[in-house]
Amino acid sequence: MSNANPPPPPPVGEYRLFDRVLGPLPAGNYKIEIEQGFDSEQGSVSKFFDVTGPRWGLEATEVHAVFPPRNEQNATTDSYVPFITLQRRSLPWERLLLLNGETPQDFRSYNQMRHNDDWNDPRKYPWVALLVFTEDELTNGNSLGIYKGDEGLCLVDSKNSIPGVFSHWSQSKRDSFGIDTSMDKMLVDAVRVDTSVLRSIAPRFEELKLLSHARQVNPQDKEQCGSDEDGWFSIVMSNRVLKPDQTYHACLVSLEGRLSENILPTNPAIETKISKAKIDPKHTAAMLMANVGLPSFGKKQSGKASKEVEKEVRSPINVQSFTNLILLHHWTFNSSQTNGDFQARMESLNVRVESSSRNGIDSGDIIPLSDVDSQRDTIEPMLLGTDSVPGMTANSYLSTEMHGSDGLSEDVLYRGPLVAFSEQRDVKEHPYANSDAAMAIISELAIWDISHASAFELGRLLALGDGKFMKAMKSWIANDIRQEQREEVENKIEEKGFSLSFLNQGLKSIKEESSIRMVRESRLKLSLPIPEISKEDLAVNLGETYQYTVVETGGGKDGQN
Amino acid sequence: MAKTEEAPVAASKMEIVDVSTTDAFKWRREILTLEKYFAGNESKSQTMRWLTRLRLLEPIPFQYLVPSEDMLPSETIRYFHIDRNWVDALIDGALSVTLTSTRERQWLLKEMDDGKTRYSSMMEDLDVAENLADEYRNYVASQSNSATSSKQAGSKLTGFLFRSSVVRDYPGLEVTGYNSANSAQPWESKNQVSIHRFARLSESIIMVIFNGCPTHIRFQEPAEGIRIGVDGDASQYELKLKNPDGTLLQSQMKINVSKRSYGDKSVLNILGMYNSLSNKMDSGDLSASFDKQESALLATQMLQYPYQQDFVPYSQMQYGSTPHPHKDAINWGGDD
Numbered sequence: 001m002s003n004a005n006p007p008p009p010p011p012v013g014e015y016r017l018f019d020r021v022l023g024p025l026p027a028g029n030y031k032i033e034i035e036q037g038f039d040s041e042q043g044s045v046s047k048f049f050d051v052t053g054p055r056w057g058l059e060a061t062e063v064h065a066v067f068p069p070r071n072e073q074n075a076t077t078d079s080y081v082p083f084i085t086l087q088r089r090s091l092p093w094e095r096l097l098l099l100n101g102e103t104p105q106d107f108r109s110y111n112q113m114r115h116n117d118d119w120n121d122p123r124k125y126p127w128v129a130l131l132v133f134t135e136d137e138l139t140n141g142n143s144l145g146i147y148k149g150d151e152g153l154c155l156v157d158s159k160n161s162i163p164g165v166f167s168h169w170s171q172s173k174r175d176s177f178g179i180d181t182s183m184d185k186m187l188v189d190a191v192r193v194d195t196s197v198l199r200s201i202a203p204r205f206e207e208l209k210l211l212s213h214a215r216q217v218n219p220q221d222k223e224q225c226g227s228d229e230d231g232w233f234s235i236v237m238s239n240r241v242l243k244p245d246q247t248y249h250a251c252l253v254s255l256e257g258r259l260s261e262n263i264l265p266t267n268p269a270i271e272t273k274i275s276k277a278k279i280d281p282k283h284t285a286a287m288l289m290a291n292v293g294l295p296s297f298g299k300k301q302s303g304k305a306s307k308e309v310e311k312e313v314r315s316p317i318n319v320q321s322f323t324n325l326i327l328l329h330h331w332t333f334n335s336s337q338t339n340g341d342f343q344a345r346m347e348s349l350n351v352r353v354e355s356s357s358r359n360g361i362d363s364g365d366i367i368p369l370s371d372v373d374s375q376r377d378t379i380e381p382m383l384l385g386t387d388s389v390p391g392m393t394a395n396s397y398l399s400t401e402m403h404g405s406d407g408l409s410e411d412v413l414y415r416g417p418l419v420a421f422s423e424q425r426d427v428k429e430h431p432y433a434n435s436d437a438a439m440a441i442i443s444e445l446a447i448w449d450i451s452h453a454s455a456f457e458l459g460r461l462l463a464l465g466d467g468k469f470m471k472a473m474k475s476w477i478a479n480d481i482r483q484e485q486r487e488e489v490e491n492k493i494e495e496k497g498f499s500l501s502f503l504n505q506g507l508k509s510i511k512e513e514s515s516i517r518m519v520r521e522s523r524l525k526l527s528l529p530i531p532e533i534s535k536e537d538l539a540v541n542l543g544e545t546y547q548y549t550v551v552e553t554g555g556g557k558d559g560q561n
Numbered sequence: 562m563a564k565t566e567e568a569p570v571a572a573s574k575m576e577i578v579d580v581s582t583t584d585a586f587k588w589r590r591e592i593l594t595l596e597k598y599f600a601g602n603e604s605k606s607q608t609m610r611w612l613t614r615l616r617l618l619e620p621i622p623f624q625y626l627v628p629s630e631d632m633l634p635s636e637t638i639r640y641f642h643i644d645r646n647w648v649d650a651l652i653d654g655a656l657s658v659t660l661t662s663t664r665e666r667q668w669l670l671k672e673m674d675d676g677k678t679r680y681s682s683m684m685e686d687l688d689v690a691e692n693l694a695d696e697y698r699n700y701v702a703s704q705s706n707s708a709t710s711s712k713q714a715g716s717k718l719t720g721f722l723f724r725s726s727v728v729r730d731y732p733g734l735e736v737t738g739y740n741s742a743n744s745a746q747p748w749e750s751k752n753q754v755s756i757h758r759f760a761r762l763s764e765s766i767i768m769v770i771f772n773g774c775p776t777h778i779r780f781q782e783p784a785e786g787i788r789i790g791v792d793g794d795a796s797q798y799e800l801k802l803k804n805p806d807g808t809l810l811q812s813q814m815k816i817n818v819s820k821r822s823y824g825d826k827s828v829l830n831i832l833g834m835y836n837s838l839s840n841k842m843d844s845g846d847l848s849a850s851f852d853k854q855e856s857a858l859l860a861t862q863m864l865q866y867p868y869q870q871d872f873v874p875y876s877q878m879q880y881g882s883t884p885h886p887h888k889d890a891i892n893w894g895g896d897d
Contacts (some may be wrong), residue, residue: 459654
């Protein structure tokens with residue numbers, strides 16, 4: 001997809017699928033060079049910048065949804081594949097799967113794909129994969145191979161005798177990958193799995209590309225439309241359907257830079273050096289099978305196989321018996337024969353029977369939607385607050401107690417803003433002056449209805465609790481009142497036949513020509529004619545009036561006038 | 562356009578890359594927002610935007626909305642009407658806090674040029690403002706459905722509370738309301754009722770408020786979370802082929818989906834599936850518009866139809882041949 005503005009959302013109920021959404025640049029360190037020339041003058045400047053993105057883990061907010069849902073007890077078996085929906089449309093393609101110097105051709109196992117050249121572009125491969133393991137597959141002895149949070153593994157150093165995720169890499173390789181020695185002890189979530197198990201269920205190299213796509217949906221009918229949902233998502237699928245009665249662990253893992261470790265059932269990078277003397281037949285059999293995309297079983301190996309190994313296995317890469325992978329996101333679920341999907345959940349919603357001609361179903365019974373016999377059952381309307389709720393009237397009033405300031409309490413009725421039946425709006429010209437004014441009496445019952453009074457008091461409390469609102473509202477009122485006062489005065493001036501400009505001019509001349517010290521400037525620019533007073537007179541008068549007052553000047557701008 | 566270069570590792574590699582970014586806020590310039598509506602007086606704008614949130618019941622504690630736990634048991638849906646008089650009293654209470662002097666009270670009750678009190682004008686402004694608050698949804702509606710792009714100010718508000726594990730486990734749940742007296746064709750986009758507010762009140766409770774009174778409600782599995790899978794069963798998985806619009810091929814053609822031939826038999830041969838689909842394109846069975854697609858092609862073929870749960874009014878229930886695709890759509894008491 002280009003960098004043009006994205007297409008508008010599809011119509012409600014439709015969605016669009018994209019192979020991928022690529023940002024302008026994958027994550028990494030960059031230098032930008034800007035050159036400008038004008039005639040003979042040349043100038044250039046360069047800056048370094050980083051394009052960042054998640055690498056060692058995903059924030060919870062990056063994950064929009066997972067399927068089957070986390071902790072699902074009845075995940076659907078035999079047809080659906082687990083998948084994870086990520087909030088950001090470009091996330092699976094924000095990093096490069098391959099290391100510098102590696103090319104897709106090194107790992108491809110099938111070279112006759114449709115539009116074959118498209119499969120050689122490394123940017124089109126996601127750096128993540130969703131691996132789904134049964135609990136047995138992840139269990140080694142008594143230990144489950146999921147390490148999270150404080151129990152996570154180090155990037156490089158060993159922890160509790162378990163090597164770090166990148167401990168088997170050389171220091172120079174780690175350096176070029178961006179793991180400096182200060183990060184050796186950094187804890188990351190990780191999954192530790194038997195390499196042969198990993199290869200038996202992991203997707204092949206080309207399949208990685210097929211298992212991630214981007215999706216645009218219409219967010220109009222969704223919660224939080226616009227705030228965190230722009231209608232764009234990326235989806236990473238697994239390649240595995242579920243078997244019944246299993247506990248599964250779904251692991252979104254990072255494969256960035258890991259392909260040369262033979263962890264996928266693909267052809268590994270071929271190196272030509274071989275050393276027959278160093279090859280352990282049992283070990284090399286596993287390597288052979290890795291070469292052709294098969295898992296190793298660690299069982300009987302024929303002599304013939306060993307012979308082929310000597311001829312064909314050319315990779316000296318040390319295939320580890322266990323592989324540690326960065327775990328970006330993890331959830332578990334159980335599968336069963338009973339479907340627990342969206343449809344099953346919706347059909348399990350409870351309804352209350354109003355009447356039924358069926359045996360064993362009585363009025364008031366709560367039954368799931370799926371059990372409703374539409375020809376013999378009548379279901380109560382699913383309204384909020386009816387007399388089916390204990391202590392509630394048919395029109396949503398709840399009987400409660402009100403404690404008065406005199407310490408006495410009395411029965412009253414309350415209902416909130418959400419009611420079972422439509423209420424006509426009573427548009428008022430004036431607001432309630434106080435909560436007592438909002439009280440109503442239900443004459444038939446001679447009982448107070450405190451609903452609106454409660455709403456009034458709640459409004460007061462919420463406003464009092466928000467200083468910004470109080471300040472803004474006060475400011476609005478004060479500015480308006482000031483403006484109104486100004487207009488009132490101006491109107492009065494006009495009524496008396498004066499022109500405001502004339503008065504302002506007069507005021508200006510007084511300020512410029514009078515020797516009087518103006519203590520305060522009139523806000524309204526309105527003053528009565530002031531007789532001219534000389535400085536001497538002023539001193540005398542002030543001295544007579546305020547004999548014991550020390551007059552200070554320079555207290556402010558106004559004091560200088 | 563700027564020249565960029567990978568550094569420091571691939572300093573010798575120079576490529577021209579378009580690093581221009583998209584205009585993320587272009588949409589805000591195309592619609593009437595609260596900021597625009599109240600532009601010109603910042604204090605007033607702040608005040609009215611806060612009161613608009615109050616109108617939408619955003620800061621209201623849950624126990625004021627649902628005063629009894631029995632009103633909303635788990636795994637239920639409950640429909641409601643909004644009592645606007647209650648909400649108006651709420652606004653009155655908030656306003657009262659700032660009206661501490663006679664002059665301030667007079668300010669609120671002052672008659673404006675149009676003969677209405679300032680209080681009345683404020684309430685009318687809030688009627689409009691509450692429709693503008695959900696800005697992105699309004700933008701999307703304006704782009705994709707004219708029926709929901711205009712809302713009536715101060716109109717009747719209805720909605721529902723939905724308490725279920727579905728809310729927690731299927732984020733992005735889609736809800737659409739329709740108003741139709743015609744029981745034959747209720748689910749047309751022209752009948753759609755605007756969503757006024759769609760909020761998650763807790764991990765398992767959502768509240769949806771409609772601007773108007775829908776007669777039909779449709780819940781749909783989230784489009785971004787639609788199940789992905791294959792047809793058939795473990796003895797032979799298969800894939801029913803689809804057109805680019807997601808409909809099944811008229812020929813009902815399908816391909817067999819193989820499993821990985823070693824190790825665990827629940828691992829699908831994804832590459833084999835893609836190659837089979839490629840062959841179907843070569844033979845002309847699958848649309849040529851899939852030609853350049855890879856993962857999108859696979860997803861199109863593997864996506865299952867989203868499940869819809871419909872709720873229709875009691876008066877439109879038709880036993881035996883309901884006008885909606887699901888047998889268990891039931892009455893919601895929305896007749897008004």
